[in-house]
Amino acid sequence: MSAPVANPCPVETVAWVGKLPGHCRLIEQTRLPLETVFLDVHDVAGMVDAIYRLAVRGAPAIGVAAAYGVVLGVQGEERRSPADLLTHLEKVCATLAAARPTAVNLFWALQRMRRHGEALGARGLGSKALIDGLYAEACAIHREDADQCRRMGAFGAELIRDGMTLLTHCNAGALATGGMGTALAPMYTARAQGKTIAVFADETRPLLQGARLTAWELSQAGIPVTVITDGMAGRVLSEGRIDAVFVGSDRIARNGDVCNKIGTYTVAVLANRHKVPFYVVAPLSTFDPETADGSGIPIEERPAAEVAEGFGRRTVPAGVKVYNPAFDVTPHELVTAIITEHGTIDRPDTARVEALLRRAGVLAGVA
Ligand code: MRU
Numbered sequence: 001m002s003a004p005v006a007n008p009c010p011v012e013t014v015a016w017v018g019k020l021p022g023h024c025r026l027i028e029q030t031r032l033p034l035e036t037v038f039l040d041v042h043d044v045a046g047m048v049d050a051i052y053r054l055a056v057r058g059a060p061a062i063g064v065a066a067a068y069g070v071v072l073g074v075q076g077e078e079r080r081s082p083a084d085l086l087t088h089l090e091k092v093c094a095t096l097a098a099a100r101p102t103a104v105n106l107f108w109a110l111q112r113m114r115r116h117g118e119a120l121g122a123r124g125l126g127s128k129a130l131i132d133g134l135y136a137e138a139c140a141i142h143r144e145d146a147d148q149c150r151r152m153g154a155f156g157a158e159l160i161r162d163g164m165t166l167l168t169h170c171n172a173g174a175l176a177t178g179g180m181g182t183a184l185a186p187m188y189t190a191r192a193q194g195k196t197i198a199v200f201a202d203e204t205r206p207l208l209q210g211a212r213l214t215a216w217e218l219s220q221a222g223i224p225v226t227v228i229t230d231g232m233a234g235r236v237l238s239e240g241r242i243d244a245v246f247v248g249s250d251r252i253a254r255n256g257d258v259c260n261k262i263g264t265y266t267v268a269v270l271a272n273r274h275k276v277p278f279y280v281v282a283p284l285s286t287f288d289p290e291t292a293d294g295s296g297i298p299i300e301e302r303p304a305a306e307v308a309e310g311f312g313r314r315t316v317p318a319g320v321k322v323y324n325p326a327f328d329v330t331p332h333e334l335v336t337a338i339i340t341e342h343g344t345i346d347r348p349d350t351a352r353v354e355a356l357l358r359r360a361g362v363l364a365g366v367a
Pocket of ligand 1: 054057058059060103169170171172173176177181182183209247248249250260261262326
């Protein structure tokens with residue numbers, strides 16, 4: 001066994017400060033790459049705001065932040081009876097769930113926190129022990145996420161050969177998770193294995209997660225990265241510059257349809273046209289086995305101003321309509337493989353996704 005690959009990100013995306021009572025510290029991603037500043041979040045409303053504004057973003061990081069958000073909501077509530085505390089927990093989870101609709105990791109983490117609270121309540125624990133138990137569960141979600149990133153990195157690195165040039169969209173790195181990332185983890189791992197790689201990062205309109213965040217974290221890690229605007233991906237692929245595409249996901253339906261940042265579908269179609277493998281890297285917490293296919297995935301629509309006056313400058317005539325869906329769905333037929341912490345699903349379809357989820361114990365009780 002080789003030594004685990006260290007997280008190359010110089011800052012912690014999500015951290016809990018202190019024990020109980022404590023608070024959550026996030027890197028304020030809306031200010032990157034110009035400023036590296038932190039945001040201390042002390043209550044549930046602050047966490048909902050941070051998630052909505054994309055101060056913390058990326059599906060797994062949203063899940064970790066939401067779990068800590070639950071702790072922010074229950075800490076200091078020892079005087080409630082255990083039954084009352086559990087009712088309060090429900091309300092806290094419902095408030096956090098309204099922050100953003102698409103990344104299923106948010107709902108996955110909240111469900112895990114709620115179920116854990118209920119299990120502790122059923123054992124007759126008092127309110128203090130319940131709160132301590134919820135804090136421990138949030139820390140476990142964070143720890144496990146970091147471990148899953150390492151495992152996805154190891155599986156994904158097997159697909160990367162020395163000298164390859166990779167294309168990625170949005171940011172699915174350390175800034176999007178509690179560890180070293182999903183789509184970027186294989187790159188970090190390949191690099192640690194001594195392979196030379198280069199990366200093209202789509203700028204990712206309208207909020208520029210590729211230009212601002214992926215380029216920032218890859219260059220910090222010493223991986224050569226070239227930013228292109230989203231519309232240039234076709235040109236770059238047609239020039240034969242790209243050996244493989246690696247992206248993350250916000251929600252994967254039971255048939256393997258992949259929801260990810262707007263523009264991912266375009267890249268998948270282009271990759272298919274140019275016979276370049278299109279890999280999706282995501283932990284099992286990103287799978288939504290209750291949604292049969294991509295048509296059932298809720299797509300967040302964000303304010304028109306993000307398109308019309310991005311970063312403080314109006315670029316669309318006043319009064320002109322703008323449509324701003326934040327995500328799209330790539331049909332599973334266009335996906336070469338999905339890389340998870342439990343291994344790789346080649347050419348995903350319902351049977352193959354179900355087989356992996358059963359093997360991992362996720363489908364017990366759902367199928
Ligand atoms: O709107 P964002 O920045 O939260 O969107 C993030 C993405 O689309 C990522 O690709 C996805 O969450 C996977 S992150 C490991």
